[in-house]
Amino acid sequence: MGAVYVVGMGPGGLPHLTLRAMEVLKAADAIVGYTRYVELIAPLTADKEIFSTGMTREIERCEKAIALAREGKTVAMVSSGDAGIYGMAGLVMQVAMRRGEPVPIEVIPGVPSFVSAAAILGAPLMHDFASISLSDLLTDWEKIEGRLLAAAKADFVIVLYNPKSGKRTEGLKKAVSIIAAHREGNTPVGIVRNATREGEDAVITTLSGFHLYYDKIDMLTIVIVGNSTTFTHEHRMITPRGYKGV
Amino acid sequence: MGAVYVVGMGPGGLPHLTLRAMEVLKAADAIVGYTRYVELIAPLTADKEIFSTGMTREIERCEKAIALAREGKTVAMVSSGDAGIYGMAGLVMQVAMRRGEPVPIEVIPGVPSFVSAAAILGAPLMHDFASISLSDLLTDWEKIEGRLLAAAKADFVIVLYNPKSGKRTEGLKKAVSIIAAHREGNTPVGIVRNATREGEDAVITTLSGFHLYYDKIDMLTIVIVGNSTTFTHEHRMITPRGYKGV
Structure with missing residues (x-):
């Protein structure tokens, strides 16, 4: 054997x-x-x-x-x-x-892909995070929506896998609007396509500005939405861990 | 520079x-x-x-x-x-x-440590998961509890980081009882200490049986609680992705 x-x-x-x-x-x-x-x-x-x-x-x-x-x-x-x-x-x-x-x-x-995406963005995953795949091929959309809502309310950093495909384009819009109902519009959002591969492309925007990048997102893209403490500094997305004195 | x-x-x-x-x-x-x-x-x-x-x-x-x-x-x-x-x-x-x-x-x-812990247990992270640190040194306990409850209710696989230290022993008990209120007692739970290092030790138990292993858990341990579909087969913990025909 x-x-x-x-x-x-x-x-x-x-x-x-x-x-x-x-x-x-x-x-x-x-x-x-x-x-x-x-x-x-x-x-x-x-x-x-x-x-x-x-x-x-x-x-x-x-x-x-x-x-x-x-x-x-x-x-x-x-x-x-x-x-x-x-x-x-x-x-x-x-x-x-x-x-x-x-x-x-x-x-x-x-x-994992989301870990290399995070490294490119800076340090968005320094605190509790939830990973959610938006593909409803193998999972009911209601279940996905329930997880998005729970993660948004409980202030997790949120990693979105399989955000959008050629056929499946509405889920990501719904997902972002569910999250946006529970976070400030200026919450940082990182978008990384082809992390550490040929054609790597990364951008940091906000929940309010996210729609501007919607067309560039596909199945090879990872989206990371910050929590209530995540901030941007010099093209870096950082979620503080909470140490005193920094 | x-x-x-x-x-x-x-x-x-x-x-x-x-x-x-x-x-x-x-x-x-x-x-x-x-x-x-x-x-x-x-x-x-x-x-x-x-x-x-x-x-x-x-x-x-x-x-x-x-x-x-x-x-x-x-x-x-x-x-x-x-x-x-x-x-x-x-x-x-x-x-x-x-x-x-x-x-x-x-x-x-x-x-990441939780990824190697998962590999040792089998394949518990094949579906959406939430990672929560139980250390309340830098985070309010109420916030941690809110995240545990949200993740438990929304049926995330749950990864617990920093589950217990010498001084901090009650949080893990509370965490498991919050999760157990929303999952079956036979939900698989994987416990991995020193993943891929000297002294590696892994066990798969259930939410009901978890208390038997409580004393062995420390800061170098990762705990992974399955979702409602996670099962155990021949000492492996597997969360199905949902493919038809398997």
Whole structure:
């Protein structure tokens, strides 16, 4: 029996891989992943069996990884960011379980996309935060709305994943208006597209000014809304931790 | 003028550093950090100026890093996990700003402790989550309680940072009872101490069984409480993302 390693590659390309992730990729017999992510690590995988597919074929990739491991191979399933945050880690465990095909699975943690987005913006996540995906493909919109309202009222810094896609454009407007009903208009909002990848683009605006950037936002964008204490200084978004004397 | 790089080292020791973090540490003239973390990277820093202090002397470390950078040095301030999540990134920016001593500051993201804790437990963070620190040193307890209640009601997976210290022991009990009022007693709870470090210890229990592990929890522990869909399978804690057909 082989094994499946679900490897978080970090936000983009080789520089953000951990040494442990690098080691696992080098030792793997086979690499399974979404085509774009497999390409990012091509320098490490030249001599390996590759199974890559486009977006929306997640379950097929899990089945393939499990089958290869059951043939005795060491398989690395690659995921952008961290594989455990809206990623493939849970899915491959579920697929192995439901199919009755147990196989050793280990998750190799990576730098999540929202963490690298925060680093580009400054330090918006120094205090309690809530992460909410706006994709209603797999979640009822009422549940998403309930979480937005709860997070807004309780003054969490709010991270929005999957804010907007080609087809799904209204959710983000609703989300921002729910949050804006409970925060000042001048609350800082950071928008980061392609964090640490080619085409990286970051801007800091406010809840009131957010609509100006609406068209630039897509599925590769992370939005971070500050809490009641977050401020902007010299193009940096900072949420104070609360130390006295600073 | 030099610069300050605030480097997230990941959860413990060299294997979880990113390549970029490694590069920055190697290139630095000076290393500033909490003594224990500076020791973890000793193999990389033999020839460098070191300024390390114990816990609670965070502001002094920031002042030193800024002073060294203003003398022209390249300074790496090291932080465990990610420097932007309850870390030093925001503090050093605030200290530079308040003292009127501007200096280039860049945050190098790392794998946060809660992300490596999640990887050890399985895949508990596959859906929306809220991170709450139970330390009331810098935050009013009422605010913490409000966030616990909001997150519990809105069915977030809940990550508890700084759950308990030697002096602060009652907050965690209160926190768990607030959450338990809104979730089933069999909701999985993961407890990870020293994630990926020497002395790593992880257990999966339930909200009802949590009190049995209370004494083992300290400031180096991360607690992750599942949402209403989280389940346990073969010592793994999994929150489904919601894909059909699995």
